[in-house]
Amino acid sequence: MKTHSFGRFLKLPLGAPIYLHRTKPPIDVIEASYGGFAPFVTDMLSGPGFGWHIETAVHVLRMVLGGDRFPRFMFSADYPYASIDAARAFLEQVPVTAADRSLIAHGNAEKLVKISAELRLGALAAYLRSKS
Template sequence: MIRRQSLSPRMGTPEAAADELERSVGELRLRGALVNGTSNGRFLDHPSFGPVLARAEALDVPIYVHPSLPPRSVLDAYYDDLPGATSFLLAGPGFGWHAETALHVLRLVVAGVFERHPGLKIIVGHMGEGLATMIDRFDEVFGGFAAHNLTAGIGETIRSRVWVTTSGFFSAIPFQAALAAFGVDRLLFSVDYPFSSNRRGTDFLRSLPLADHEKKKIAHENADGLLRLSHPAARS
């Protein structure tokens, strides 16, 4: 049987989570929040999380949607009863984490969350969690079916609200897909240490067939802007 991580009590009470986010940004000078997958089996598009999203928007800080194991019912139906560690690997870093995080982002879009929170910014890791290869497909399949919720296409919404890190994905094919789908201004360098090698990550960055100014964007300039790391307040 696959074990789940326990739910953070803060996300179980969204108003308290919103207050903690504001305290962390105001007092501790943090630059955003990280949410591990679903909370009590609910994605962030659930109305109960409105206070957290609204506070992140008001504070102008991003939310990093990080992978986590899916709810017990999904684990049992999709991933369990496989030999050895295969169930965990399939549910987690081998596939499930990435598929569920991509689904999380897609739900935010089609549920109209970005319409209600036009300043909300989302970060996902692992070269886009598979979104890059599906982004045109979303518009092709959904077409007008989501139009009643959205003022822009699904692909356009994702491209304008989501930033992507390179964490743990250091090969050409996923990078090329992320670059083509999101553009160089939306890519953020990340290693995912200790699960990935710092040396491998930096070697990969240096090897990219990009101009130096584009590598600088990925290495730090995009993060400087998104997280306001170059703002005078960040240096005080």
């Protein structure tokens, strides 16, 4: 889901799984915060240069301050537009415990979609067989 829809933040039931996808800020915010530059500069600042990240962060803050005290974060990469290797390297250097890194990398997703350890090991074994 985008962080806002038509300029309004969405209210979600607690515990509902969601995917926050970056999006540009509402047009009023773009004009007030990123306007006054050449169109290309405004577009880049309000999007991938800064605005996407701020919009997503604001939505996460709204979730936490609105009562979802322990949102589950999951790892993802913007493949094929971004390198999975670079995303993995980023995850490896994030200053969190090994247990939290494991949850972010795969544990939270496994809990969300109810993947058992046996299923995960079976998928790994099948993958390794395909490579030999």
